[in-house]
Amino acid sequence: MNLDLKLIEHANRIPEQLALGWESESLSYKELNNQVQMLANQFYLQGIELGDRIGIILENSPEFVISYYACMRAGAISVPVNAALTAREIGVIINDSKPKIIITDKRRNSILDEVQFDFNPKIIVTDVGDEWLDKSILEDTASINLSKNTEECTLLYTSGTTGLPKGAILTHENLYHNAKVFGEALDISSNEKTLIVTPLSHISAQSNCLNTTLVSGGYNYLMKRWKSTKKIIDIMEKKGITYFFGPPTTYTYILNYASINKFDLNLRVAYTGGASLPENVFINWRDTFGFEIVEGYGLTEAAPVVCVNPLYGEKKLGSVGLPLRDVNVKIVKNEFEEVNVGEVGELVVQGPNVMKGYFNLTKENKEVFHDGWLRTGDIAKKDEDGYLYIVDRKKSMIIRSGFNVYPREVEEVLFTHPAVLEVAVIGVPHHEKGELVKAFVTLKQNENREDMSDELIEYCKNRLATYKVPSEIDFVSELPKTSTGKIFKRKLQELAKGNSL
Numbered sequence: 001m002n003l004d005l006k007l008i009e010h011a012n013r014i015p016e017q018l019a020l021g022w023e024s025e026s027l028s029y030k031e032l033n034n035q036v037q038m039l040a041n042q043f044y045l046q047g048i049e050l051g052d053r054i055g056i057i058l059e060n061s062p063e064f065v066i067s068y069y070a071c072m073r074a075g076a077i078s079v080p081v082n083a084a085l086t087a088r089e090i091g092v093i094i095n096d097s098k099p100k101i102i103i104t105d106k107r108r109n110s111i112l113d114e115v116q117f118d119f120n121p122k123i124i125v126t127d128v129g130d131e132w133l134d135k136s137i138l139e140d141t142a143s144i145n146l147s148k149n150t151e152e153c154t155l156l157y158t159s160g161t162t163g164l165p166k167g168a169i170l171t172h173e174n175l176y177h178n179a180k181v182f183g184e185a186l187d188i189s190s191n192e193k194t195l196i197v198t199p200l201s202h203i204s205a206q207s208n209c210l211n212t213t214l215v216s217g218g219y220n221y222l223m224k225r226w227k228s229t230k231k232i233i234d235i236m237e238k239k240g241i242t243y244f245f246g247p248p249t250t251y252t253y254i255l256n257y258a259s260i261n262k263f264d265l266n267l268r269v270a271y272t273g274g275a276s277l278p279e280n281v282f283i284n285w286r287d288t289f290g291f292e293i294v295e296g297y298g299l300t301e302a303a304p305v306v307c308v309n310p311l312y313g314e315k316k317l318g319s320v321g322l323p324l325r326d327v328n329v330k331i332v333k334n335e336f337e338e339v340n341v342g343e344v345g346e347l348v349v350q351g352p353n354v355m356k357g358y359f360n361l362t363k364e365n366k367e368v369f370h371d372g373w374l375r376t377g378d379i380a381k382k383d384e385d386g387y388l389y390i391v392d393r394k395k396s397m398i399i400r401s402g403f404n405v406y407p408r409e410v411e412e413v414l415f416t417h418p419a420v421l422e423v424a425v426i427g428v429p430h431h432e433k434g435e436l437v438k439a440f441v442t443l444k445q446n447e448n449r450e451d452m453s454d455e456l457i458e459y460c461k462n463r464l465a466t467y468k469v470p471s472e473i474d475f476v477s478e479l480p481k482t483s484t485g486k487i488f489k490r491k492l493q494e495l496a497k498g499n500s501l
Helices: 003-013 029-045 060-074 089-098 106-112 174-185 203-215 229-238 250-257 279-289 361-368 407-415 454-459 489-497
Strands: 018-021 026-028 053-057 079-080 101-103 123-124 152-159 165-169 195-196 217-220 243-245 269-272 294-298 305-307 328-332 346-352 373-382 387-393 396-399 403-405 420-430 436-445 473-476
Touching: 003 029, 003 060, 003 174, 003 203, 003 387, 018 029, 026 029, 029 060, 053 060, 053 089, 053 489, 060 079, 060 152, 060 203, 060 217, 079 089, 089 106, 089 152, 089 165, 101 106, 106 123, 152 174, 165 174, 174 305, 195 203, 195 229, 195 328, 203 217, 203 305, 217 454, 243 346, 243 420, 250 269, 250 279, 250 420, 279 407, 328 373, 361 373, 387 407, 396 420, 396 436, 403 407, 407 454, 436 454, 454 473
Parallel strands: 018 217, 053 079, 053 101, 079 152, 101 123, 195 217, 195 243, 243 269, 269 294, 436 473
Antiparallel strands: 018 026, 152 165, 294 305, 328 346, 346 373, 373 387, 396 403, 420 436
């Protein structure tokens, strides 16, 4: 079984069930399947063969979803690209993956004009003329379905926070298995109504939302971007949304919306990942909505979910939960020796969700795999019940005077201060101590920045060892974020460079 075969199954079994919705229209499973078939036929007639790559540079839209599944049906490998990237960033990904076809819209096509291609792809523009989906191609023409004959399904590029982005090759098994077992963990059913607002170019929106809901025969509602907190909550109420996924920042925004208690929401599951969930956000959400946010952990290379807190069982504060079914995890030292319960080490993963490897990167593949285990680069620990705790990214650790400082620990302390809305902690170079701890803070409305820096530093001194206390705190109106809503620490590093002590 794979995702596309599941779509075909639903089109035959529940043809009139709504599969996809957006601001102006909706598609049933039968209608979605027909449009996927037409585009797959079009790919075939344009010379696409098994294993060819097709780029998708679109915001959240029905065209993205149709293109994504049509690639599967035609036996092609989709290359979703974040539509918010610059021409330079897009050029790096496209020139590396070399898709035969690029599907985009008029706005992004003008950006593509600035890209210096070292090959000659065909460009299909979705919102100009009839080029996008040729209705003259009959739905049943050729009845193409080659996806089960090719192993590789999609090529997703990592954010490239430590250099050029790397393309993770995910297979049909990776994606289908992760969507299925993740859906089981959250009890996702055909009654689900899922709101997708994080970019579908990212594995989290693809797997945690789109694919998981589709496997279960549920309904996905698409929003292009986070326009405003009020708009999000309005849609949740109007569409009867039952399942929502977003990074922790989105839950902070919702909780701080003044009129939140006036809305009649049907939310059943709120899931988060991609960054640590502050404890106060977890508690405030539970007290406000009467159910708990489910926190999990994953990475692009694992399609993406590795572990998740139980939906109905015990959720441990600060933990990302237990491994999904069929997924194995270990915490190891540098010599790949497994550590004891409670000890810190690198998290490694093994299972049907783990990628095939990085695209055309032999050296990196040798480094990231060890005896079939994927090295995540994340520092973690495990308790006596098997719950996992992500301490921090291995590469984001701050070393001050020889002492290891994990930014997440400092962030958690600052988050508990009643004036703090958001916080991010980084290391900045220092000629004597190696690195110092620097915090960027966004304050809640009506909070005065005057004297707040000294107050927050004193607050940390009472709760952290001296070497962990921030030497400097900068106040900003908003923290820079990636398109998926995660705090963009590389931007903060660039901001801090001119002010390093």
